[in-house]
Amino acid sequence: MSAILYHGEPNGASLTVLAALAESGLAIECRHIDLLAGERHALPGISDSIALDLGIEGEGPVLVADGEAMTESVFLAQYLDEAAGGAGLQPTDAFARWEMMMWCRQITERLSPAAALLGNVASAQAALAAIPAEGFADITASIASDDLRERWQALHDGRIDAAQIADSEAKVAAAVERCEKQLVDGRDWLMGSFSIADLVTYSWLAAMEPLLPQAFTAAPRTQAWLARTTALPCIQAAFARATVPDPLRAWAPGPEINRWG
């Protein structure tokens, strides 16, 4: 298999996949791309692009394997785990797997879009607004997905209203509450054993702790879990790929907020 992982700074979806790759032990070449410069939409050598063009996650990492562009961080983490012959990132018991997938879906459907919106407003919006009009038009013209292009445009134009911010803050707080409840029995990891659920949840929540500290004040178990996860070698390996001093402040347009709420 010839494969290259194109990734942004280790935060959000890129963080999940970089950490899963480190955990898998697979030797896959990693190439950093500047997501806010639109580089994800100009990758070379792709013969099959449907997942890149129509993925739901937004500006997540892209694994190009045998000419096929693969996206969606949870599924890429599963792929890396399985391609390595089972790296211990997924439970083997069917019910435990169901629980893990249900947890991951809650996170990617509710927390990820909310965290991406808050993170983008806090740090990516100014960078996008500073791109000259012509350069920005070139970027949006290279994006195949109408709905992803619209999220870039809305962020660029500052069309994010107070209600969206409040809704996103409530969703982040709800995710923290969910973690706190899950960890109440003193377990170290969200599903009992360490799994993709820890990687995915950490990848979207770690950057929220400095951005929305009030959501974490009554959540000591979640704070301890974040610290425990930060210390993992696979997370440290992912952070080592950062090209900026604070990768948790690096964002690009993320998943869309569920159209039915």
Place this chain on the structure above:
Amino acid sequence: MDEVTLYHWEPNANSGKPMLALMEKGVPFASHYIDMLQFDQHKPEYLAINSQGTIPAMTHGSRVLTESTAIMEYVNDQFAGPDLMPGDAQDRWRVRWWMKFMDQWLGPSFSMIGWSVFVGPMVRQRDPAELDAAIERIPLPERRVAWRKAISGNFSDSEMAESRRRVGLGIAKLEEELGKRPYVGSDQYTLADINIFNSTYSLPLSQPDLAGKDKTPNIMRWLKRVYSRDAVKKTWAMGKTDLAHRYGLIMAEIEG
């Protein structure tokens, strides 16, 4: 531990997914029909099983499982019978990608259209006070909003236009995919086929401008291949509507 009970509506969309997966695996199950149009899914008897009030739900012994795609994955992992996931890791990735594309991108657009032309008008004829009380019993706030919109026909023009755009694009991409390989995401029949079949078998009737023998020959050949499976026939026979008869007539026109 052995007892499997499935709470489902018609063998269609989300309810149809675990029904078909269980049938393909040959797992016997007790069927519990939940009439969505009578709001059975928000009644106390059902909320005692699934407090979210969503269908389908499945119990396996003392375990309660929800979310149709995740239930199918459990059924495939837990029970003996034919494997409904491919053996190759990249094929498995592709199967999961297509299921998410349907569940979170294309499916909500199908259902927005379906609700505005079918579910809304059906339930709108009832007593408004009774409907209001029924909506108030819905546990999830976003489902309350969706039901209110469906019942009052309040989807905005831009929401409906976006749903129609997605349906058109989604059908075109599925047609492309089925030109590359015989099944969705791989060369074998998998959970992705079950997932997508349940939301697309009606397209030749519901979206004749977008899908049909001439416009989407790959989709039509695939629909027929899936439709001919014994498990589909047995599952459709569990419905209370005339699905099997209506679609049998369309399929007869298509070359296999």
